[in-house]
Amino acid sequence: DAKTTQPPSMDCAEGRAANLPCNHSTISGNEYVYWYRQIHSQGPQYIIHGLKNNETNEMASLIITEDRKSSTLILPHATLRDTAVYYCIVRVAINTNAGKSTFGDGTTLTVKP
C-alpha cells in the first residue's frame, strides 16, 4: 500500500474552514483515499473516502487532485469538537487483508475559539 504524508499539526479558528492536506504521491490506480479522525482515547472515526472524484458528505468534503497524488480534507465550519488527530490512508477497496494500510502520524488539528 502507498504511504501518506501529512503535516504534524494545524490550527484553525472556530467557524472557519479547516483544510487538511495529504500527500500520497505513490498511490496506485485502484487505491482509494480514506480519511479518519481520532479524538483522544477513542477509536478512529471514519469521515469520508474517494477514488478520483471530489466527494462531500455531512461531515466534510474531499478534494482529490487530478493526478491523485494528493488530497485535501475540508471541514467547512470547524468547531471546537473537531479538534482531533486526522489520518489519511490509501487502500485497495478489497475485503481481504491484501489491502492493509499503515497509519502515519496524522495531523493534529486544534480548533481555537
Place this chain on the structure above:
Amino acid sequence: GAVVSQHPSWVICKSGTSVKIECRSLDFQATTMFWYRQFPKQSLMLMATSNEGSKATYEQGVEKDKFLINHASLTLSTLTVTSAHPEDSSFYICSMVNPIITYGYTFGSGTRLTVV
C-alpha cells in the same frame, strides 16, 4: 451507520493474568479484521490481521503466543492478552473491513488496558 462494538472500554488486571477484548460488528459482516495498539501520543500500530476461519497473521515483532486472536465469525473477533505484564499496558483498537464504505475500516471504540 456501521458500528463496531468493542468491550471492555477499559480494564485493569494484575500482572500474569489474561485479558480478553471483544469486537463485534453490529450491522455488517467482516471477512477481515485488524488489531492495533497505540501508545500515548503515537499513531496506531498494526499488530495482526485476521480472516474469518483462518489463523491470524502477525506483524513483525508481535508475539503470537502472547496476543491470541480468534476470528470466530464474520461479526466477532477477540484479542486475548495472555500473561499480561505492565509493558502490555496500552490502548488496543480493532477495525473491520466494511463493505458499506467501499471496504474502508470501521473501528471499535478502543480498550484501555492497564496491567498492575
